[in-house]
Amino acid sequence: MSRIAGSSSDVAWMGLRRQWVPVASTLLAALLDTLPIVATTPLVPDFAFLVLIAWRLLRPEIWPAWATLPLGLFNDLVSGHSIGESMVLWTAIFLLLELADSRTGWRDYWIDWLFAAVAILAHGFGGWFIARQMGNRAEFVILLPQLCLSVSAYPLVARMVVGLDRWRLAR
Amino acid sequence: MAPPSARRPGFSRRAQYGRFFGYVIAGAGMLFAVLLLVIAIIDPTGYNALKGAALDATKPITSGGRSVSNFFSGIGGTVGNYFNAGSQNAELKRQLQAARRGTIQARATELENQRLKALLKLAGEGDGEVAVTRVVGSSFDSVHRYATLSVGASSGVQPGMPVRAPDGLVGRVIETGRWAARVLLVSDGASNIPVRLVRDGTSAIAMGDGQGSVELKTLEVGKNPFRRGDVLVTSGVGGVYPPNIPVAIVARIEGDRAFAQPLADPSRADFAMVLRPYQPIADQPLSAETNAALTGTAQ
Numbered sequence: 159m160s161r162i163a164g165s166s167s168d169v170a171w172m173g174l175r176r177q178w179v180p181v182a183s184t185l186l187a188a189l190l191d192t193l194p195i196v197a198t199t200p201l202v203p204d205f206a207f208l209v210l211i212a213w214r215l216l217r218p219e220i221w222p223a224w225a226t227l228p229l230g231l232f233n234d235l236v237s238g239h240s241i242g243e244s245m246v247l248w249t250a251i252f253l254l255l256e257l258a259d260s261r262t263g264w265r266d267y268w269i270d271w272l273f274a275a276v277a278i279l280a281h282g283f284g285g286w287f288i289a290r291q292m293g294n295r296a297e298f299v300i301l302l303p304q305l306c307l308s309v310s311a312y313p314l315v316a317r318m319v320v321g322l323d324r325w326r327l328a329r
Numbered sequence: 330m331a332p333p334s335a336r337r338p339g340f341s342r343r344a345q346y347g348r349f350f351g352y353v354i355a356g357a358g359m360l361f362a363v364l365l366l367v368i369a370i371i372d373p374t375g376y377n378a379l380k381g382a383a384l385d386a387t388k389p390i391t392s393g394g395r396s397v398s399n400f401f402s403g404i405g406g407t408v409g410n411y412f413n414a415g416s417q418n419a420e421l422k423r424q425l426q427a428a429r430r431g432t433i434q435a436r437a438t439e440l441e442n443q444r445l446k447a448l449l450k451l452a453g454e455g456d457g458e459v460a461v462t463r464v465v466g467s468s469f470d471s472v473h474r475y476a477t478l479s480v481g482a483s484s485g486v487q488p489g490m491p492v493r494a495p496d497g498l499v500g501r502v503i504e505t506g507r508w509a510a511r512v513l514l515v516s517d518g519a520s521n522i523p524v525r526l527v528r529d530g531t532s533a534i535a536m537g538d539g540q541g542s543v544e545l546k547t548l549e550v551g552k553n554p555f556r557r558g559d560v561l562v563t564s565g566v567g568g569v570y571p572p573n574i575p576v577a578i579v580a581r582i583e584g585d586r587a588f589a590q591p592l593a594d595p596s597r598a599d600f601a602m603v604l605r606p607y608q609p610i611a612d613q614p615l616s617a618e619t620n621a622a623l624t625g626t627a628q
Contacts, residue, residue, distance in 0.1 A: 189390065192387040192466060194390075194465050194466050195466065195467065196467040196469075196476060197467055197469035197596060198474065198514070198516055198595065198596060199540040200469065200470060200471060200539075204471070223351040223354070224354040224355045224358055227358040227362070235380065237470070238380070238468050238477075239468075239473070241376050242365030242366040242369065243362075243366065245358065246359050246362035249355050249358060250359060286472050288366060289471075289472045289518070289519075291366075291370060292369065292519065294472060294518035294519040295538075296472050296539025296540070300472070300539050304470065
């Protein structure tokens, strides 16, 4: 593909790609929840949240503060959580990350991973707490293997998101 | 030097206001989401239409690749079997013995039941199945233990109906779409199933722990009535689950507590049957005559 947009349709396509790749990849990751895996113990990471948090840490400026509300609603509907669960957790975590962004000057790979790990733990705890309010008496401990896997899967997901980002911004 | 913040909108008033309203909308949206959650706590089936539509929309993905998932879940099992052959053999022998005991007991119970039923002319309403289907998916990344079935309201499936596999009880339907339904599995942390010990008829409640097994709670104080290998069946108390469906086998005793393994593994069960609630009438308001009789005795 030429580096210069040859026509207005090329420009439109690039604009579309630039705007919608982050959203579309998050929605696709949410759809992974409908894969025909039948498990009796939580082990598989929540890919939608991983992809979202990777995009957020890579490109803080593309997300308006309310973007997580429709994304969270979609995730709740697809994955069978109580409606509102991802909406409230994702938005809260994004607002906290904004706060963290305004306080920290330097960011590098390890700090991003640390933020992601804290966010993943908070997300798991929040989901467990909401389920608890709804009469589910499962212990938080049963989520720990899944949370560890999620934390260790973050670099991989972040790498994929970086690849997507390069493609998104490519000319 | 630290890099300048990419989020500072500069001196444009318009950009600053836009950002501010973004936060306002986010805050309001969070409050709204909390409200939705509170409504869900008060009325768990309130969003059935919305969630059912989402279930229907994602069903093609879910049911399309079932054979692939069978292959993948098979790999882990095969490798595990190779390493565990010895202990598995001993375990299976022990289970076989337990099963034999259970069968004899079941036969005796069945005879006794027939006799008692004939005596009382009592039979549970709603025998028979509503639909036979496949378990096509599950919630595998959260604390919930839900499974998805490939039938829904168009086949007569409604929330509250029990679901069983050939091996035993799977759970209870909680949400339905037109062509798909979501099931609360026996091992979910919110699932309570009234059960009976096959050996001596002790009543207990099987409460899920969210990671594939159930804890047994009984009213008896002091002695733990359960032994390893004991089989538990539904007791029919409460009127949702029909009696005598196998539920779980006791796997481990820890002092006063007993933990059991559900007999039906939804990831391996080929078919699941949706049954009618055992006594749907139990949920209905009292009839006029009953009300009159009750108020009559109260006066």
